[in-house]
Amino acid sequence: MTGSPEGPFAGSVALITGGGTGIGAAVARRWVAGGGLVVLVGRRPEPLHALEAELTAMAAQTTLPTVQPRQVALALPADAADAEAMDAVVATARERCGGIDVLIANAGGKGTGTVREATDAEWQQALQVNLMTAVVSARVALPALLEQRSGHSAIVAVSSLAGLAAPPSLAPYTVAKHALLGLTRSLARDHGPAGVRANAVCPGWVRTSMADAEMDALGRLHGLDREDAYTLASSNVPLRRPATPAEVAEVIVFLASPAASAVSGVVLAVDGGAGAVDLPTVAFEES
16 A cells, blocks of 8 residues: 655554544545545444545545556454454554554544443443543554654544533543543653654534434424534534534644644644633623
8 A cells, every 4th residue: 555645644554443434534534635544443344445435536536547546545344442353453554554653543432321320331331432442442553653663653532522521411421531531641651752642632512423413312302403403502612613523633633743743642622612611601691
């Protein structure tokens, strides 16, 4: 697999968990558009292979007719929390792509209920999909990242605004997303001396299929359609709207790129300014 001779990510390989849809897919598109290569990991083969085909077609459109289109994406279905499966993913990435420069630990899912309501099995599931996917992926990818010795190896963990504050009745999800920030700081502290940077992003509302489902539920509660539910959910966010996956991807790609070569151990909210709101004064805001 060979990358574009041009572009800010030329020849750089990004392994993206949760890479088939939403934020992960947006990161893949941005990375390939910058000349890089992507290894797409997720539990569902269909979206991974669909995105692989999309990215390959995109690369073909930018290739001269006399030049063989470059392969820019490799779909490898796997559970990111399964160490054996991820070992195989990394081995294939080394063989097919020459190594790994960046890990985007994006895999995740929900974990509903209060501490009193959530069962042990629900806690285990939430921690597995939101925390252990990142722990296992980082542990397995680190030898490959360290091998690059380029000074530009990076890990970006995708947490959530729930990693900085607590939404209602999402205790397992909130705890797991908070833990991701501790993982990020430990990675930055322990592996920075060897040249691996680690940072995290905390998105607020983002227009993904998961958020769409939450807006549909919110809409049913208040008699609203999806768009009006997004408006309601964003009514106290300074930008008054959710982000798009592409907007979050831009921040992730920046943190993963050489442009952020001196940035490590940082937690960056991508929340439309939600974290700047002083909640006790919301009632005083003029409509």
